[in-house]
Amino acid sequence: MSYFSRLISIGILFGVSPFSFAQIITWSDNIPSALQPFQNNPQLLASYTQGNIFIYGHPAVKTSVPTLKNNPQPSVSFNTAAIIVPANSQRVSETLTDFSHYVGLFPTLKSAKRIEQSGNIVQMKYKVSIPTPIPVLNFNEDVTLQHQIKANSIASLVVDAPIPYGVGKLEWFALDDNRTLITLTQWGDLNQPKGFIIKKILNAIPEVKLGIPSTSNAFILESLRNRFIGQNTAALNAGQMPNPQLNAAQLTKITQLIQASQQPVSVLHAPTSVPYTHGREGMRFTTTYHFYKHPPQQLQKWLSPVSYQELFPRQIKKVVTTPIQNQGQNADIQVNVGLGVINIPFAFKLHFNYPNDTENSFYATGGDLRFIKGKMELTELKQGSLFKITTSAKIDEKAPFLLRAMRSLPYHDVLPAVGGNTVFVQKVKNKI
Numbered sequence: 001m002s003y004f005s006r007l008i009s010i011g012i013l014f015g016v017s018p019f020s021f022a023q024i025i026t027w028s029d030n031i032p033s034a035l036q037p038f039q040n041n042p043q044l045l046a047s048y049t050q051g052n053i054f055i056y057g058h059p060a061v062k063t064s065v066p067t068l069k070n071n072p073q074p075s076v077s078f079n080t081a082a083i084i085v086p087a088n089s090q091r092v093s094e095t096l097t098d099f100s101h102y103v104g105l106f107p108t109l110k111s112a113k114r115i116e117q118s119g120n121i122v123q124m125k126y127k128v129s130i131p132t133p134i135p136v137l138n139f140n141e142d143v144t145l146q147h148q149i150k151a152n153s154i155a156s157l158v159v160d161a162p163i164p165y166g167v168g169k170l171e172w173f174a175l176d177d178n179r180t181l182i183t184l185t186q187w188g189d190l191n192q193p194k195g196f197i198i199k200k201i202l203n204a205i206p207e208v209k210l211g212i213p214s215t216s217n218a219f220i221l222e223s224l225r226n227r228f229i230g231q232n233t234a235a236l237n238a239g240q241m242p243n244p245q246l247n248a249a250q251l252t253k254i255t256q257l258i259q260a261s262q263q264p265v266s267v268l269h270a271p272t273s274v275p276y277t278h279g280r281e282g283m284r285f286t287t288t289y290h291f292y293k294h295p296p297q298q299l300q301k302w303l304s305p306v307s308y309q310e311l312f313p314r315q316i317k318k319v320v321t322t323p324i325q326n327q328g329q330n331a332d333i334q335v336n337v338g339l340g341v342i343n344i345p346f347a348f349k350l351h352f353n354y355p356n357d358t359e360n361s362f363y364a365t366g367g368d369l370r371f372i373k374g375k376m377e378l379t380e381l382k383q384g385s386l387f388k389i390t391t392s393a394k395i396d397e398k399a400p401f402l403l404r405a406m407r408s409l410p411y412h413d414v415l416p417a418v419g420g421n422t423v424f425v426q427k428v429k430n431k432i
Helices: 002-014 042-049 089-097 196-204 208-228 248-261 305-311 401-408 415-431
Strands: 053-057 079-085 109-118 121-130 139-150 153-158 166-176 179-188 265-268 272-276 279-283 286-292 316-321 328-338 343-356 359-367 371-381 384-394
Touching: 042 053, 042 079, 042 166, 042 179, 042 248, 053 208, 053 248, 079 208, 089 166, 089 179, 089 208, 179 208, 196 208, 208 265, 208 415, 248 265, 248 286, 248 384, 265 415, 279 371, 279 384, 286 415, 305 316, 305 328, 305 415, 328 359, 343 401, 384 415
Parallel strands: none
Antiparallel strands: 053 079, 053 265, 079 179, 109 121, 121 139, 139 153, 153 166, 166 179, 265 286, 272 279, 286 384, 316 328, 328 343, 343 359, 359 371, 371 384
């Protein structure tokens, strides 16, 4: 499901539309700063971000969307992602405000043309092209966004699009002479889609709406990681997974962020490689946290694969498990994703280990996706439980054709876990 959320999120990010309007729109953005939940202190946010991409939500607030004629000041929930890059703020500013060179920075853009400018306000027309082996899923559209530049930020307004209403803000903050914190805070209205493909996907898999804010932010910041940082892959040992280096006070703050925003918090880890029998395989892990007002005992069922069909009844058709022996069991999960215009059947074959009642780990043992690893943990708190899930999922070259086609999408090895984790924890919230 997260593969298709990426396709939608690209449409949100660049406002895919066959039309463009070369008329500056009067707009005073009131998008919250990414620093707002962190005492407006970039060093404090940087302490959570570290060498990763840190993703979190904001409490619902009123914002300004002048294109939304019937409700130009809607109450919306913004989502932010942050990354630290090894570059000074001047270089970051020059890169982010050079809209014509977004081509080459973001992998979906094929051309960028300025169509109108008034002072620090610029309207840009972008061409977005995302070819796939399945023509019905291709994107090949023109895009128009209005950018408004300030000293250390760019606020952007979607002018017209299949996801027709959206706003966002890039900000950058100097941490020292050679490091800059970059943040992206945005919102897009997923309830009034106009695009054919997006309508089909959202109607068939409404759950993807839960994962789009995180994946769309991760898409942009992963592009910035590639520009400023590169891969710098860390080699993991067998059975090892990355773990956010957060202390007790920081975990308490994360719990507070979740409670205030009603959105999970995620960490997209830096690149890693994992040992397999054929050699090392590059894999990207995401850790996601969510808080529930329930003790761990009431949440333990979600550690078992037999519960997945309850969470995703439209997609998961059958779950067959072996009896638990030596704290482990195998699971065969049959999935069918129907988009109206196309159906994509595939199977997960996973092995689960249960070292205790509040923890599991799992990895692929076959099926149509060979590269899956993950872990779930429940931690008891005074007023509930903090749920933590770390996963990586990657479409391999031997996957069935319809799945393998998704490898043509940008960051196919990065974003599935971001969206999948976010959807999973929120589906659990909706079930308990």
